[in-house]
Amino acid sequence: MNDGASARPDSETVRGRGNSPLAQQRFRSFDGGVSAAGHLQRPDRHRFWTPGSGWEPSIARGSGLSYAAASFRERGLSIEHRAFNRILGFSSTERIVEVEAGIELSALHDFLSARGAYLPVQPGHGRITVGGCVAADVHGKNQARDGTFINQVVRLTLFHPEQGLIEVDPDKEPTLFRLTCGGYGLTGHILRVRLQASPIPADAIELHAIPIDNVASG
Ligand SMILES: Cc1cc2nc3c(=O)[nH]c(=O)nc-3n(C[C@H](O)[C@H](O)[C@H](O)COP(=O)(O)OP(=O)(O)OC[C@H]3O[C@@H](n4cnc5c(N)ncnc54)[C@H](O)[C@@H]3O)c2cc1C
Known part of the structure; x- marks a missing residue:
């Protein structure tokens, strides 16, 4: 079971919005019923939200605790918001x-x-x-x-x-x-x-x- 926080990206790193690193990731829904391979970005600065990164489709991601593939898709980019928690x-x-x-x-x-x-x-x-x-x-x-x-x-x-x-x-x-x-x-x-x-x-x-x-x- 993946609670979204414990998932570990593998070692390959590529660049995305604002030249920030993207990690390859296998995402899973909370109940493990659906999974997909995509990219995960965990920005901690708003400057990473720059238009036209070339990594579309992208989707916002919270804690990844949905029972469905709500915040990921195959070959998509998931942009996690958890560093913005003030x-x-x-x-x-x-x-x-x-x-x-x-x-x-x-x-x-x-x-x-x-x-x-x-x-x-x-x-x-x-x-x-x-x-x-x-x-x-x-x-x-x-x-x-x-x-x-x-x-x-x-x-x-x-x-x-x-x-x-x-x-x-x-x-x-x-x-x-x-x-x-x-x-x-x-x-x-x-x-x-x-x-x-x-x-x-x-x-x-x-x-x-x-x-x-x-x-x-x-
Ligand atoms: C144990 C458990 C109990 C639950 N109980 C309930 C319940 O009682 N009632 C209920 O309604 N649901 C319940 N849920 C489901 C959960 O509330 C929803 O799936 C919720 O959307 C998960 O939020 P998340 O932060 O994990 O976001 P994610 O799962 O990462 O994303 C969910 C959706 O929100 C979008 N999203 C996330 N952050 C942003 C953002 N900053 N900007 C734009 N879009 C964003 C994503 O794109 C995605 O479409 C439960 C889930 C679990 C695991």
Whole structure:
């Protein structure tokens, strides 16, 4: 099983965007059901996002924790965002947090919970990135009540190879916003996301234990 972080590229190195190294990689979906050989780039500077690298098709990649081949393809270029994982700002009055898209949910949760806030919609693995959450418009276990991840997205910043940087405000760019949330990276690279957090309702949960003799009697 490949969790996306432990995968080791082999030794051949070629050059890609911004002359940064690309590693040959065999990618696998989280459940191992699909795999492909492509190239992986792990940039740590935005200057590597230069248009026209000649390595298209390329796709953004978060932690690679999808059950499908969402962030790789045969002979494609996957550009991983995990080095871009900073918290850029937090408003304690509005509980709006701005992050780089490569931040993992567990790190964001630690930051928010220390400030009495949390994201009500979260999928079931702490290493999933915010970019992956937006791109797949993920659900938590409470979508009937709280909807999907898009409901928490206030605004985002996108990089498109031909259009450059685009501030995507749902009021000003409603179509692009909706195409990006759930668009599986096809509208470009999500660089930054502003999220609306909610107050943690309580610092404890009430637990009622109801003993039963066995599963059948329960
Ligand atoms: C144990 C486990 C539990 C899960 N539980 C749930 C759940 O409860 N609910 C649910 O909905 N899903 C769940 N998932 C699925 C997971 O939430 C999604 O597959 C998610 O998209 C994975 O994010 P990632 O960071 O691993 O991104 P990747 O798998 O690398 O990529 C996923 C998609 O997002 C795109 N993408 C990633 N980063 C960016 C970016 N910066 N800019 C643009 N596009 C980007 C990629 O191109 C790709 O299309 C679970 C997965 C696992 C392994």
